[in-house]
Amino acid sequence: MATLEEEFTLSTGVLGAGPEGFLGVEQSDKADQFLVTDGGRTVVLYKVSDQKPLGSWSVKQGQCITCPAVCNFQTGEYIVVHDHKVLRIWNNEDVTLDKVFKATLSAEVHRIHSVQRTEPLVLFSRGAARGLEALLTEPQQNIEAVIPDEEVIKWSEVFMLFKQPVLIFITENHENYFAYVQLCKSHTLSKYTLLLGKQENTVKPNFTARLDGKFISLVSLSSDGCIYETLIPMYSSDTEKNQRLGRALMLKAVVSGGARNGLALTFLDQDHIAVLGPPLPASKDCLSIWNIKFQTLQTSKELPQGTSGQLWYHGEILFMLHGKCLTVIPYKCEVSSLASALGKLKPTQESGTHSMPHFVNWETCSGYELGSCSAEQSKTPRRKKIETNLQPEVPGFKQLLLIIKKDSEKHIEVELRKFLAKSTPDFHTVIGDIVAGLLGRCKAEQSFYPRNCLMQLIQTHVLSYSLCPGLMEIALEHRDVQMLQLCLQQFPDIPESTTCACLKLFLSIADDCLRDITINVESVFDYSDVIQDGEEEMEEQTEIAQNGFSPEDSGCSKDSQQLSKKAGDATQETISFPVTSCPVSPKRATLLNAVLHSAYSEPFLLPHLKDIPAKHITLFLQYLYFLYLKCSGNATMTLPGKSPPTVSQIMDWICLLLDANFTVVLMIPEAKRLLLNLYNFVKSQISIYSELNKIEVSFRELQKLNQEKSSRGLYSIEVLELF
Template structure:
């Protein structure tokens, strides 16, 4: 399965705002780091010491990332959006290198492996580096509308065709087909809009290396939308675990994986996420202590590394990409039951098994009618919960909720977190309906990765403290193995719940640490953990004797009969 490897610091920076860009160099595992306003560094990925560096005067500011042009074996950069500077690796001072002045403002330069680099102008026009140098005094025709400029650009190859994707200042996207000399040969464009309150906080392109280039846009409502060249929506994903009020950086890793870097949902630190487009879910996460705004992230697919700007450093994050398997994403420890007998369905034939009567009976007639309709239509469990739980919560039908939880399995994690908070709003007494509902909820299996974010959003600080107190009391009275046939959570489930709640609300508990109730709670949890360790240690000492009994062997006799021991022997 795809995953991140341990990251490390490559080189110091002058600050996130001064990082202009990163690009691949001609040698394998070397990169060009362009530091604004006037420094270019050649760096090896495995060495913090720079291999080479070049600089310009303060007045000649570098305005886009520097690239290596393989056609003439030279490096290229843009100065003050008007001048192109080309030099060989042997050069030491860029002020001595000839500068080519252009009549139109240059947005950026894209390297194209095996071909000439492509110049992209502010008005959307493009051409190859060689053609641009010969026609640098010509006024470039506008590809964009009047007053519209390029804000982001991506260069992709689809079979033998080069495609330039432009994102503009007026929230439009252009898919431009390029000719052999890099000039535009027709384009498709559409406007990026999604409601009045939604804004674009991140985007990237996806190339399936066959015949389709699409664009991925992350909106501020948490939806990750994939658009075609014509602007049609191809897929929609829901993204969680990342702050949607700050900008987000996204890059393509391959045709089915993207990397997402943004502020953590708690707005403390940052999160680096590896997202699988095939299954529409995150398959790997990396928590980082600091978030840099604006976020900078670059990908070098040939080296399988990401480069992030974190505080004052450029950080390398290696990654590995493997096809994701569904059983790995759901539960890698799940063992397949080979003894289960298969059922053969006779499609189109009459079922010999009579229909199961609806066990759900509630207080209100309207809720019963809705329940019968869902049961007769064989609705999935998630739909049953989505339809019935809002009405049951509104009626405060605790017994009805308990009946629903006992009769229908696979409670979604969002409802598990919501019902936990609902059960903790009232007074919990031993043996009452709320206590019973809480025991059922704590006994339900769940995915901790999915539930963690829902717990952070759903549970208030008051409910968190109340739940931890309840869990501590259950842990104190619990046996190490739960009784079969009861709905009470066993020892392992209680430990997992306490760990999950502490992980989800660690910051809130840290802030409330001066409160006497919280102090007493933490002290009680510490005592329970210590007692559990002592109990497990005692069991560990008994294990060898039990093993000998199973093997029908006697324990070894103590052959030393003396009641003293010689500690020091001195030889003269």
């Protein structure tokens, strides 16, 4: 999913947006500082987190800045061009641009591009490009014309490909569009004709691009409101000049087809794109984020004051002109995957832990039988193939597979440890083949179960369920809860049926068996001393400290209280509620927490939950209710320990269990008091949220009054009575 956070406006006292907005917003050498160039004479350096300018520089009256200012990341200096040919370079200590370094060039400059790890690149209006250092050595050097006189540059961008700058720019000539790709170090230039369609005659298309393997993915926002993609080869064929490139539909009807102004788009990452424009005819401008992999709208924000059709993206910040003000909108985009589209992803791993690759990148893993990927992904396929044939096999791999087939578990464990120590087990299929060999022998020999070897392989952090589908089944047969817990923590693609099978085992295994198993219980170290024993003490504490929840809420009906008494009498010999302590042991709680963290899709999970015995469902509900009481007793609504379940996960699983087994649970005497407490809790929470909604509405009305009222030079005190 993608989210747009609260927007804010940068100070506009220094800048003045022209009729076409600003010239540009560029990153400086500091992560939080940006250069904003207006359409006239001024460049301002802003610190976004403080929402204030750090410096402002202007050219003299009568001069005009003609391309956005950029930062030279190698020196920390700033560069700008005014009056098309005059180049200025300065730093933070300089006060006025009139006294800084000046160089008059022999040709007009279209744009200066500056990216990390290389010198700035100057693109001239006739298509020639020069590095800044070579240009400053001889400012009046002759600049050749690359494009015909009739063509005009409409858009340009620079990418870094294997430490080499790649320049792409789009030109227009009588409503025909051309793409030029220049590899700056090798000085090779390729020209392509873009077939954008006849409908482009009415409005100029908007472009954005990204690197996609050996191609540049050029994306255009068309006049029909759709987004199209054109793949431009990085290396042109020698036999064909000026190739014609068609386009393919990427997203349909993202903006109104009748819109003519205020349109823009930009790539945010490999899977998300931001679009600026009205979504429907006669509607207001809107900023939206689309997932191009799954063709879905992620989020949007209406812009009632209109825009200039300019959109800049740096890091996780979007810049745009909203009305006459430069608006900043932070955003976040999660990793796009089928799990996030259909189900729920596992939470992000904590910093400092080993990052686990979820999926195999088959494009970079040709020659997998050798056990390692090519170290340089930049090599051409022909060169890769030649080097693959010349490379020796990874030492010990095939020998290890032979050892797995016939030797003892102890010998296999020793050889596997040696293999992992001398190899770099980054390649998924090598580890997958080893696991497959071990599992194949497990199925052939019932007495063979190399547990230590399998645990070593799981801890390489490169396995997934789809790579070794039989691993968890073998662990379930041997009731190996420690291995299952490790798989639940690391595998991102476990089927819901297997997750439920693990849950059944975790709920049914005896405490005596768990006592002999080594399980890290750091995540539940504080579960035992949450609530004092004794129902009266429990009731007194929950009345005070559980975010407005009281099990014996005064707002409950008399019938509910009578039912509570009856349920309490019926369960005196079984289990009494409210819960006075954690209903499961710390080791079992740790295993259940692994299930709570697992990814799932609700439609596929519900049928399997119906197969769990009623007494185990009740025990799991008791544990979930206990966790929720613990969260409710904490002002931050969080649990202690390492990677504890979240409130959302706890509530989701309570809902899942009740949806799948409500009739069965309702017939169990031990669960009646639990259901009543859950009912009372939900009732109290509804009351709390109702009051919070009233407060929110009151504050909104107050905000509207403050916006409508002009308080220039006045001072007043207002008292708002909410109750």
